[in-house]
Amino acid sequence: MAGYKTKYGEAFCRDALLALDDLQDNSVDLVVTSPPFALLRKKEYGNESQEAYVNWLAQFARVVYAKLKDTGSFVVDIGGAYMPGIPSRSLYNFRVPIHFCDHLGFYLAEDFYWYNPSKLPSPIEWVNKRKIRVKDAVNNVWWFSKTPYPKSDVTKVLTPYSDRMKKLIENPEGFYTPKVRPSGHDIGGSFGKDNGGAIPPNLLQIANAESNSSYLSHCKNLKIKSHPARFPIQLPEFFIKMLTDENDLVIDIFGGSNTTGLACEQLKRRWLSFDSDQQYVAASALRFLPKESRIKDVASIYFSILDGKNIEIIDALTNKLENSPSVDRQIEELLEYLDQN
Template sequence: MTNLFYETSLGKYYLDRAEDFINSEEGAKFHGRVQLLITSPPFPLNKKKKYGNLKGEEYRAWFSNLSEAFSKLLTDDGSIVIEMGNSWEAERPVYSTLHLESLLGFLKNQKANLNLCQEFICYNPSRLPSPAQWVTVNRFRTIDSYTHVWWMSKSDTPKADNSKVLRPYSASMKRLLKKQKYNSGKRPSEHDIGETSFLKDNGGSIMPNVLEIEQIDETRERRVPGNIFSISNTNSSDFFLKACRERGITPHPARMPLELVQFFVEFLTDKGDLVFDPFAGSNTTGFIAEKLERNWVATEVMKDYGEQSMVRFEDPNLDTTLSKK
């Protein structure tokens, strides 16, 4: 039976398997209402983790079948955003293709009717050397420091507005806008740049599809959207991590970065829309949704993670009320 663990001013956190919740009487209330489903599912790892993960064909079948359930939740112009890391063959220094095969199975599930809108790369230079055996012991692989982020939808034109996630103009672009002059004409790439193509001030430049969790090059100005948190995943000032340390809580080991979630919530939803995370863990998604005045629903199978996720809503910068059931 679906168990409502706690709720806040805008959201609900359930202790349940994602598939069971979606197919339950309670989950049916949200069918066709979710504007954004964003999550980081258990990766197909070779070493069993506390938060649970399957392997091989079992993982591929499980993940592929999720798309039908997830699709039921979406509005007609809703989006699914899934973060997936790379996986390695057991005891071998070679990539597994399982995560890619699983993604294709998810996307090609005809009962889900999904399109791949775009791929993003989430780069985090602070990730620990992994896999350690091949990086720090044998030293014949480099650090695996990024994850794939896949944006999918049922529609060719899901709700999206990149003007809400503009990054500041570069210094050279600011000079160009001030001078109102640049070299127009054909480029070696065969692009023909018009005389006024770059003279309009749009308030910032469009984000690329590589998201920096920390600055790649510290010698240049960091250009992330002004409304996106500038908090790295290892930042000691993060309220949740600080509170966990003080209380002796071991945080969920595979938390989605705050900036990653916020970017897509800003990009793909409006205030009042519904956001859902089926593998919520410490509930980064619910926290961001609450902060940005979106409604949210989250599911998680492990009560320990549900308990620690409540810490997020004690953040003094968050105006909300939490009620445990």
């Protein structure tokens, strides 16, 4: 089974339904993923039609439900889409939580919205050409749970206080006089207490502007295409911090470039990543390599996974990896090409 192993996790080229089936029930702390969206144009990484999407995704969610602990969570990032040929929005992304809760037993713990300020204006027809719609820059991020009380700790994702709030904490009496608001809500009491940071909203503003990561750098050096639909590491990182503890098990069932795995590695969570495309799995290993890694070592790891091997990243970087003749030949051809160009 092609893939790779790091200190905390493993990535496999495997269908997630089959891979999940091998896990024990009630053993997973968090599944966080971004499945292929139901877009109008067929993408190279595979995406279902709007009509079939809910049932397609539900088959994965049903198995996820069985594998999650009662304290576990299932976080799904889903982008919206327009209906074919007209400037009206599809409701497929909203049918997902309704179906999951009404038919699979999930609770919608909270709805989040990921605002990507760097997203390009789209769709072209309605935004750029006819200029009758604004750009679509927000994804739905549904946080599902098996019970009404999953593991969660907001204090792990507090945001820095504003300058105004810092002044209030330093001198509550001199900066603000507590009073009853027109709504009748009394905001007095411990309003000026320092809690270490502000509670974040369910609107997550994260620019998806990866440009100089080791992943992209190594892909460029190897002359291979990076995954076309990557989410920023801050997105899975937020939920991993809030919903899990160190050594908990986190899974991404649509691994792609394995941003989730890297976030887990950095946060010391055990992780598993599954993707059915062997090229994507092989390229995702490059996320775990230092940017200064020798191109020969990087190529050895990439081509070995493409060759069907399951390797240990640490061994590969310490020259303990034995390449097959076909891998050695591919490395030689790459180095020769780079020398000539």
